[in-house]
Amino acid sequence: MKLKSQLNNVIQDAFNKAGIEHAPMSVSEASKPEFGDYQFNGAMALSKKLGKNPREIAQSIIDHLDLSGVLTKAEIAGPGFINLWINPLWLATQAQEALADERLSISRRENPIKVVVDYSGPNMAKQMHVGHLRSTIIGDTLANLLTFLGDDVIRQNHIGDWGTQFGMLIAYLEMKGLEMKGEDGSGSLKDLEQFYKDAKGEFDANPAFANKAREYVVKIQSGDAHCLQLWQKFIDISLGHCEEVYEKLNVNLTRDDVRAESFYNDDLANVITDLQKSDKLQESNGAQCVFLEGDEVPVIVQKGDGGYLYATTDLAALRYRAKELGAKRISYVVDARQAGHFKQVFRVAKEAGFVPEYVKLEHIAFGTMMDKGGKPFKTRDGGTVKLIDLLDEAVVKARETINNKEDYTPEQIDELAKIIGIGAVKYADLAINRESNYIFNWDKMLSFEGNTSLYMQYAYARIQSIFRKFDGQISGDIIIGDELEHRLATMLLRFEDVLNRAAEDASPNQITTYLYDVVTLFMRFYEQNPMLKEGVDESTKMSRLQLADLTAKTIKQGLDSLGIRVVDRL
RNA sequence: GCACCCAUAGCUCAGCUGGAUAGAGCAUCGCCCUUCUAAGGCGAGGGUCUUAGGUUCGAAUCCUAAUGGGUGUACCA
Numbered sequence: 050m051k052l053k054s055q056l057n058n059v060i061q062d063a064f065n066k067a068g069i070e071h072a073p074m075s076v077s078e079a080s081k082p083e084f085g086d087y088q089f090n091g092a093m094a095l096s097k098k099l100g101k102n103p104r105e106i107a108q109s110i111i112d113h114l115d116l117s118g119v120l121t122k123a124e125i126a127g128p129g130f131i132n133l134w135i136n137p138l139w140l141a142t143q144a145q146e147a148l149a150d151e152r153l154s155i156s157r158r159e160n161p162i163k164v165v166v167d168y169s170g171p172n173m174a175k176q177m178h179v180g181h182l183r184s185t186i187i188g189d190t191l192a193n194l195l196t197f198l199g200d201d202v203i204r205q206n207h208i209g210d211w212g213t214q215f216g217m218l219i220a221y222l223e224m225k226g227l228e229m230k231g232e233d234g235s236g237s238l239k240d241l242e243q244f245y246k247d248a249k250g251e252f253d254a255n256p257a258f259a260n261k262a263r264e265y266v267v268k269i270q271s272g273d274a275h276c277l278q279l280w281q282k283f284i285d286i287s288l289g290h291c292e293e294v295y296e297k298l299n300v301n302l303t304r305d306d307v308r309a310e311s312f313y314n315d316d317l318a319n320v321i322t323d324l325q326k327s328d329k330l331q332e333s334n335g336a337q338c339v340f341l342e343g344d345e346v347p348v349i350v351q352k353g354d355g356g357y358l359y360a361t362t363d364l365a366a367l368r369y370r371a372k373e374l375g376a377k378r379i380s381y382v383v384d385a386r387q388a389g390h391f392k393q394v395f396r397v398a399k400e401a402g403f404v405p406e407y408v409k410l411e412h413i414a415f416g417t418m419m420d421k422g423g424k425p426f427k428t429r430d431g432g433t434v435k436l437i438d439l440l441d442e443a444v445v446k447a448r449e450t451i452n453n454k455e456d457y458t459p460e461q462i463d464e465l466a467k468i469i470g471i472g473a474v475k476y477a478d479l480a481i482n483r484e485s486n487y488i489f490n491w492d493k494m495l496s497f498e499g500n501t502s503l504y505m506q507y508a509y510a511r512i513q514s515i516f517r518k519f520d521g522q523i524s525g526d527i528i529i530g531d532e533l534e535h536r537l538a539t540m541l542l543r544f545e546d547v548l549n550r551a552a553e554d555a556s557p558n559q560i561t562t563y564l565y566d567v568v569t570l571f572m573r574f575y576e577q578n579p580m581l582k583e584g585v586d587e588s589t590k591m592s593r594l595q596l597a598d599l600t601a602k603t604i605k606q607g608l609d610s611l612g613i614r615v616v617d618r619l
Numbered sequence: 620g621c622a623c624c625c626a627u628a629g630c631u632c633a634g635c636u637g638g639a640u641a642g643a644g645c646a647u648c649g650c651c652c653u654u655c656u657a658a659g660g661c662g663a664g665g666g667u668c669u670u671a672g673g674u675u676c677g678a679a680u681c682c683u684a685a686u687g688g689g690u691g692u693a694c695c696a
Contacts, residue, residue, distance in 0.1 A: 075636070090638055093676065103676080127639050128676070172696080209696065310696090336694045345621070345692080352694045359696050388623065389691055416624090417689090452658070481632075484624075486689080488631065492645095497658040499644035500632085507658060515655050550635070562633060565643080572659065581655045597655095619658075 050143055050154040051549075052542050056087055056133065059119055066113035069106075071095060076133065078543070082532070085122070085132035086539050092129040103129030137529035140538045145527045147542065148599045153606060155545045157199030165203045165370045166192040168382035169295075169302055172209035173287040173309075174218060176242045177294050178433040179426050180384070183415045186475050186612065187483055188382035189300045190557045191413065193610045198552055203374055204306040207366065208291075210284050211310040214245075216266030219279050220258065221248035223265075241290060242435065284309070290437075297440050298471060299612045313365035317357045320364050320403075321350060327401045339397050348393045363394045367410070368403035378409040380555060385414035385484065413555045416486035418478075426489055443470035443491075450495055450503075465616060469495075469503060472613040476502030479557035479611050480565075500565040502613055505604055508568040510619040511575065512601040515594070517617075518581055523598075525591035533577060534596060537570050541599050548610070557611060564607045571600045 056076045064073050074091040092107035099106060107129045114123050122134035147154040168188020171177045177185075188204075196202045221244070251258050268276040288304065295302045321337060324330045329339045335353030350361045370376045381391060391412035398404040418426045428434050447470030454462060477494035480501075481487040497503045529535050543563070551559040579585055580593045605615050 077635080080639070084639075093638075096676070130639065212696075334693075338693075347693065349694050354694085356694080358694065385624070386690055450658085486625085490631075493631070496645085503658075507656080511656055518655060554635085558633085559635075569643085575655080576660045579655065583654080619656075
């Protein structure tokens with residue numbers, strides 16, 4: 050239900066009838082309950098244009114406002130605010146419809162577009178570390194959201210599987226005489242991070258080995274079959290590690306979504322020649338560059354030694370996504386520190402005609418994860434924290450928070466700990482405005498208090514508990530019986546507006562903020578408006594149960610977009 | 620040097636296209652469990668929205684500058 054546009058339509062009607070020729074600005078949520086449900090602030094803005102005082106304009110809008118359908122009351126306040134009250138009967142009907150609909154009355158886009166969401170992008174030479182968390186879950190949320198809203202989403206995992214490190218790794222593999230044959234051989238790569246460190250150590254300490262490594266790079270790049278086979282095996286194992294992480298994280302990335310850097314290898318030379326054709330290319334200090342007007346530093350697309358760079362790959366990828374995949378929106382969920390790079394690459398792509406003008410290119414930037422002291426998140430000895438370790442720790446800590454362990458079987462506790470722990474990590478991250486850095490805090494994220502996943506899951510479980518106890522058949526209609534029910538219903542009907550905005554801005558925290566508002570309201574409703582207790586008449590009981598049900602479904606759907614699961618019992 | 624980002628309560632953070640007395644949670648202090656999960660709810664205190672100008676009927680929000688912090692800045696990704 051697009052609540053805002055419904056209300057805007059009513060305002061627009063009043064404008065037409067009142068003979069106001071300007072397009073009204075959108076209504077907004079009332080800042081306080083006393084001010085109604087929504088407010089229209091456009092009268093003040095029109096004052097100058099119409100040469101009338103704002104209260105006069107507001108009055109004439111109200112005089113023509115239809116108060117027989119969606120709205121039931123409108124009042125002028127202050128300098129010319131129009132406070133709007135939604136008709137409780139209309140609210141009840143809409144809530145009823147939402148409840149009866151699998152999609153909670155959330156429409157699919159009338160004009161879906163193809164969207165590429167590029168996220169996660171781990172490097173195959175190392176294990177995933179905490180730095181990959183945000184890209185992975187923010188990107189996944191965006192992809193989930195857009196899919197739910199009806200767009201044609203193409204997830205792209207642009208894994209780093211090419212470059213000098215791989216020469217080093219394979220050379221080390223050969224030197225150690227290790228074979229990656231089947232499952233047995235892969236055992237030696239169990240700890241990829243250690244393997245990488247050992248190889249790097251050898252590379253730094255042993256010049257002969259370093260040369261060997263460089264030779265292997267050339268061999269791989271020139272298509273040496275043996276080396277390529279080793280390389281492929283290496284990638285497979287490494288990707289397996291990533292899939293384990295995705296599985297734990299409840300992230301919807303599969304092998305089908307992988308478009309590795311190497312995928313674009315054959316196109317890189319074309320990128321250069323095509324840039325040349327469009328007269329973009331200039332040689333500078335031996336390198337092939339694109340100089341953008343107003344930019345000091347050029348985009349280097351080919352090194353002096355003939356090698357290509359990540360800008361080259363990104364250009365090839367952009368072109369592929371626009372031309373081959375037909376994307377109309379391409380979203381890169383990447384660390385904010387790469388803002389400069391993307392700004393440049395996007396410009397080059399458009400100026401060179403690799404991507405049509407109408408395609409929206411966006412860098413979904415996010416901030417860094419910090420420790421309690423506000424420093425970048427590291428292990429005690431200053432190393433990077435492996436993502437898998439962080440997630441496992443989250444599950445262990447979550448297990449400790451489970452109160453009545455005797456009520457569950459060990460398997461249930463395992464499952465519960467996973468859902469709670471992983472949910473807590475994800476929610477804490479997604480609840481922060483994505484562009485700012487955020488402080489990672491176990492205690493806070495695993496708390497039931499405040500804007501946390503546990504608080505949401507708890508609310509959901511409470512509702513399920515009521516229905517277990519009720520164990521009957523719902524009948525009758527939703528009736529908006531008091532102020533609290535009115536506000537809860539209004540809040541629940543805002544869901545589609547929230548999802549749309551969150552998708553547009555790629556801001557998961559708009560969803561979490563909304564869910565928190567929903568749950569906070571529900572908790573009050575729960576305290577004040579009993580359902581199954583003595584003395585509640587049947588029709589009230591049925592109505593309240595349905596409001597609770599719609600609340601639960603909204604929580605579930607909201608968390609589902611974030612890739613967070615709910616449980617019936619906590 | 621240049622460019623970009625950030626600055627809101629003691630702490631962690633919301634604050635949507637500018638709107639009414641700037642909101643949560645934690646922490647502090649009260650109150651509410653024989654009553655649907657108290658892992659909850661209600662209430663109190665706590666702010667020159669970094670500073671100084673400007674635009675506007677109206678600014679935490681937009682513009683300019685200063686200060687403080689972060690990041691990036693030619694052949695890594």
